[in-house]
Amino acid sequence: MRERLLLSFTVCWVCGSTAACLYSGGRLALAAAGVLLLLAAAAAWAGLGWRYTAVLGMAVIAACLYWEWSEGRNISSLPEALGRSSALLNEMPVRAEGSIVSTVERDGDRVDFIVKLSGIALLGNSGNAADIHPTASSQQEEAGEGGNMTSLDGEKLTVQLKLQAESEIDIAGQWQRGDRVALSGAVELPGEARNFGGFDYRAYLATQHMHWLLKLDGTASAEVTPPEGWSPAMLLRWTDQARSAMGAKLGQLFQPRHSGYMKGLIIGFQDDLDPDIFQQFSQLGLTHILAISGMHVAVYVGALLFIWKRCRLTRETALTLTLLLVPVYVLLSGAGPSVVRAGLMSMIALYAARVQVLGDGRNILSAAALAMLLWNPYLLLSVSFQLSFLVTAGLMVYVPMVNLLLRKLPLMLRSAVSVTVVAQLVSFPLTIYYFNQFSLLSFAANLLLVPFITFVVLPLGTLTLLLSACWEGAAGKVADAAELLNNWTFVLVEWMNGFPGAVLIWRSPSLLWICGYYLLLYGLLAVARLRIEARNVPQYMEDETRPLDGSQWAENGQMRAGINGHGELRKAATGWRGKVLQLAPAAALAVLLCQGYRSEELNGAGHISYLDVGQGDSILITTPDGANILVDGGGTVSFGAKEPWRIRRSPFEVGAKTLVPLLKKRGIHRLDAVVLTHADQDHAGGLQAVLESIPVSALLFNGTLTDREPYRKLMRTALAANIKLYSVHQGMTLRPDSATELAVLWPPPPLQNQPQADYDVEKIPVLEEQNHGSVVFRLELNGRNFLFTGDMDEEAEEEIIQSAALSGISQAPRADVLKVAHHGSKTSTGEAWLEFWRPAAAVISAGVNNSYGHPNGGVLDRLAAGHTAVFRTDLQGEIQLNISKGELTVRSKLGAAPAPAAVDLLVDNLVN
Numbered sequence: 001m002r003e004r005l006l007l008s009f010t011v012c013w014v015c016g017s018t019a020a021c022l023y024s025g026g027r028l029a030l031a032a033a034g035v036l037l038l039l040a041a042a043a044a045w046a047g048l049g050w051r052y053t054a055v056l057g058m059a060v061i062a063a064c065l066y067w068e069w070s071e072g073r074n075i076s077s078l079p080e081a082l083g084r085s086s087a088l089l090n091e092m093p094v095r096a097e098g099s100i101v102s103t104v105e106r107d108g109d110r111v112d113f114i115v116k117l118s119g120i121a122l123l124g125n126s127g128n129a130a131d132i133h134p135t136a137s138s139q140q141e142e143a144g145e146g147g148n149m150t151s152l153d154g155e156k157l158t159v160q161l162k163l164q165a166e167s168e169i170d171i172a173g174q175w176q177r178g179d180r181v182a183l184s185g186a187v188e189l190p191g192e193a194r195n196f197g198g199f200d201y202r203a204y205l206a207t208q209h210m211h212w213l214l215k216l217d218g219t220a221s222a223e224v225t226p227p228e229g230w231s232p233a234m235l236l237r238w239t240d241q242a243r244s245a246m247g248a249k250l251g252q253l254f255q256p257r258h259s260g261y262m263k264g265l266i267i268g269f270q271d272d273l274d275p276d277i278f279q280q281f282s283q284l285g286l287t288h289i290l291a292i293s294g295m296h297v298a299v300y301v302g303a304l305l306f307i308w309k310r311c312r313l314t315r316e317t318a319l320t321l322t323l324l325l326v327p328v329y330v331l332l333s334g335a336g337p338s339v340v341r342a343g344l345m346s347m348i349a350l351y352a353a354r355v356q357v358l359g360d361g362r363n364i365l366s367a368a369a370l371a372m373l374l375w376n377p378y379l380l381l382s383v384s385f386q387l388s389f390l391v392t393a394g395l396m397v398y399v400p401m402v403n404l405l406l407r408k409l410p411l412m413l414r415s416a417v418s419v420t421v422v423a424q425l426v427s428f429p430l431t432i433y434y435f436n437q438f439s440l441l442s443f444a445a446n447l448l449l450v451p452f453i454t455f456v457v458l459p460l461g462t463l464t465l466l467l468s469a470c471w472e473g474a475a476g477k478v479a480d481a482a483e484l485l486n487n488w489t490f491v492l493v494e495w496m497n498g499f500p501g502a503v504l505i506w507r508s509p510s511l512l513w514i515c516g517y518y519l520l521l522y523g524l525l526a527v528a529r530l531r532i533e534a535r536n537v538p539q540y541m542e543d544e545t546r547p548l549d550g551s552q553w554a555e556n557g558q559m560r561a562g563i564n565g566h567g568e569l570r571k572a573a574t575g576w577r578g579k580v581l582q583l584a585p586a587a588a589l590a591v592l593l594c595q596g597y598r599s600e601e602l603n604g605a606g607h608i609s610y611l612d613v614g615q616g617d618s619i620l621i622t623t624p625d626g627a628n629i630l631v632d633g634g635g636t637v638s639f640g641a642k643e644p645w646r647i648r649r650s651p652f653e654v655g656a657k658t659l660v661p662l663l664k665k666r667g668i669h670r671l672d673a674v675v676l677t678h679a680d681q682d683h684a685g686g687l688q689a690v691l692e693s694i695p696v697s698a699l700l701f702n703g704t705l706t707d708r709e710p711y712r713k714l715m716r717t718a719l720a721a722n723i724k725l726y727s728v729h730q731g732m733t734l735r736p737d738s739a740t741e742l743a744v745l746w747p748p749p750p751l752q753n754q755p756q757a758d759y760d761v762e763k764i765p766v767l768e769e770q771n772h773g774s775v776v777f778r779l780e781l782n783g784r785n786f787l788f789t790g791d792m793d794e795e796a797e798e799e800i801i802q803s804a805a806l807s808g809i810s811q812a813p814r815a816d817v818l819k820v821a822h823h824g825s826k827t828s829t830g831e832a833w834l835e836f837w838r839p840a841a842a843v844i845s846a847g848v849n850n851s852y853g854h855p856n857g858g859v860l861d862r863l864a865a866g867h868t869a870v871f872r873t874d875l876q877g878e879i880q881l882n883i884s885k886g887e888l889t890v891r892s893k894l895g896a897a898p899a900p901a902a903v904d905l906l907v908d909n910l911v912n
Contacts, residue, residue: 793822
């Protein structure tokens with residue numbers, strides 16, 4: 001610790017930044033005090049001097065202050081400049097001027113880029129600049145021809161432009177970084193997380209120092225002119241052009257399926273990568289191959305040094321040339337956090353070797369991390385940054401330990417196995433935190449494919465690109481060889497993904513769990529190494545002369561024998577005490593892993609989550625005994641077939657982009673049942689991704705099919721996955737545990753649903769109008785009643801009431817919470833239905849600003865007349881109910897809801 005001040009300083013800086021990221025105000029002061037106390041205790045234990053400790057304490061305090069200072073500066077100036085609050089400014093038309101500061105990317109009919117503003121003005125309905133903020137008049141006069149343009153000092157906006165015609169593709173394709181632009185569109189606040197644990201796009205953009213979106217329609221809304229003269233930004237423009245040219249050349253050299261893969265492998269360009277290939281690589285933990293990282297930089301540096309050596313350059317010249325060419329590779333590969341880290345470390349190491357100063361790997365890593373965090377403290381939140389530095393640090397710390405454990409393996413195999421094992425162990429907590437899954441075959445896949453791709457396929461692809469500049473014929477032959485090897489890779493990856501049981505789903509662990517994991521892992525490996533070293537300690541009598549040949553020294557320069565002699569260490573490490581010492585961290589680590597894998601404890605309570613999936617339904621029910629039931633899966637509704645040029649490579653799909661990540665983040669290892677109320681796309685569409693990603697035991701549906709291919713594909717997927725299919729109808733019940741009962745109220749039994757002559761028991765009937773046939777059921781959980789209605793209509797409501805009347809039931813048990821049918825449409829939730837159930841609260845699932853006008857005003861009036869508390873996903877995001885035996889509470893992700901609130905109080909008010 002004393003020998004590596006830079007390492008200790010950087011660790012303390014990261015701790016201070018983390019505390020400032022997690023807390024603010026008084027809580028930050030307490031957290032910083034806690035970190036300082038731990039630091040003081042560690043310094044006292046290690047015997048560090050007060051000056052050394054003071055420097056580290058200052059690092060913690062400085063990091064906290066630097067983060068707070070950065071947060072204070074990371075705010076938008078648009079509301080002040082335009083004289084409007086953020087709420088009023090949202091979706092207002094503006095005219096913005098500035099320059100493009102990113103690559104211009106097109107995906108189907110959408111073009112995205114980032115603009116650094118120089119001025120902005122509000123637009124009136126006529127499209128002319130409107131009068132703005134009176135205090136900005138002098139700035140407006142200085143804007144010259146802009147007139148009403150308010151000057152801004154470089155705020156950045158994310159621009160999303162929707163192309164209106166195929167002919168606009170070529171126009172947008174000419175735009176580049178550095179171009180001057182004048183844009184007319186509407187500014188919008190980025191979307192925030194609408195579900196607990198969901199992706200927060202607004203927070204993500206804030207880490208990129210962006211706070212607004214600018215949405216445009218058509219290229220006519222953008223006036224673009226090339227830059228005049230030279231500026232430092234031109235270097236990045238030329239880099240973009242070079243990357244684009246290399247990408248185009250790779251597209252010519254390789255077939256479509258291979259070109260996207262090779263672009264990601266060689267230049268880190270992943271936009272053209274086949275989504276299916278990326279998903280398969282991701283499931284095996286191989287996506288790091290497709291992101292330029294330390295291994296790529298090492299291969300690049302090694303190749304350059306080899307070439308310079310063959311050219312008979314002096315050592316100093318070779319190191320200098322390589323040092324100067326590393327930034328070129330970093331820029332050409334996209335300058336992501338991992339490649340910047342590797343590039344900085346390589347440059348520091350090359351410089352140290354150039355001036356003949358022995359460089360310490362951990363100090364070099366610390367210098368790179370500190371430099372990047374000083375440049376942009378929000379890199380601390382980047383997944384790429386975290387994985388890159390943690391894995392690199394883990395390799396430095398743990399590989400020597402693992403090498404000793406694998407000392408009986410051949411040297412080449414030992415190195416490959418130890419690096420793979422350590423990389424897997426170190427990346428595991430972050431992998432499950434961010435991606436919530438881990439494949440048991442990941443180790444084998446990385447051990448086999450990473451060396452093969454890095455040292456065979458990558459050089460072949462690079463050679464193909466280089467040869468294409470001077471020898472097209474040879475380049476084609478090498479490309480054919482690379483494609484053959486790629487096919488082998490794809491087949492192997494697909495085969496390994498054919499074992500679904502190998503993929504484990506983990507809920508996101510806490511920061512404390514992650515820290516405990518790393519500490520126990522270090523303790524386990526350290527004790528194992530100690531036992532091996534102790535076994536190798538030569539035995540001598542106390543009065544013997546000990547040899548001075550250095551055999552008693554470990555590989556790291558520390559004595560194998562303990563302070564009190566060889567015998568004491570051997571007894572401590574090899575006797576029964578050594579076994580206990582080794583078993584303790586192993587047992588603790590096993591307990592930690594088991595605790596992390598288990599689903600969250602509800603302590604006898606039930607849980608219902610009305611998820612926000614836009615204009616659709618999806619509800620997750622967790623029973624007191626831990627059974628998980630998913631009701632519907634939302635779905636992205638499309639109207640008509642799109643023109644081919646409008647189709648995006650990876651379009652937004654509710655199931656894959658929202659529902660599956662939420663289920664995994666909550667540690668849903670298996671769904672005991674999926675209830676599909678009916679076949680409409682806004683209820684069934686998202687279930688395709690669910691069935692493909694999460695094990696499902698049973699699928700309950702209304703017993704009908706439609707002629708729509710997505711629904712038939714869903715059923716084929718269920719059959720292929722050996723999921724049990726149950727056609728449910730009125731009178732059936734499901735009891736997942738003793739505290740839960742699901743009673744189906746609709747549809748009626750099949751023979752009552754259609755004429756006898758038309759019913760074929762050998763064939764599932766086809767029902768195109770699905771709303772009337774929606775599955776409706778009442779859930780009793782911990783003594784509470786909940787009603788789930790799908791998209792049922794008033795006719796079905798009336799028939800359920802009539803059926804109850806025939807059974808002698810004139811008044812149903814009071815419903816604590818009603819899921820309002822059909823997103824609050826006027827076709828359901830009639831007065832008779834509400835009088836029959838007298839719900840204390842109702843939840844309406846509807847999309848924000850949906851085009852259907854849901855929920856209907858008449859429905860809201862009827863609910864208000866019944867004194868029913870209304871919760872809406874379009875206003876409050878996800879609605880969660882926690883049902884214990886004594887209390888029912890509700891909370892919502894967004895504001896405007898009485899959360900937390902006791903629904904019991906609402907029920908009591910109705911009774912009284």
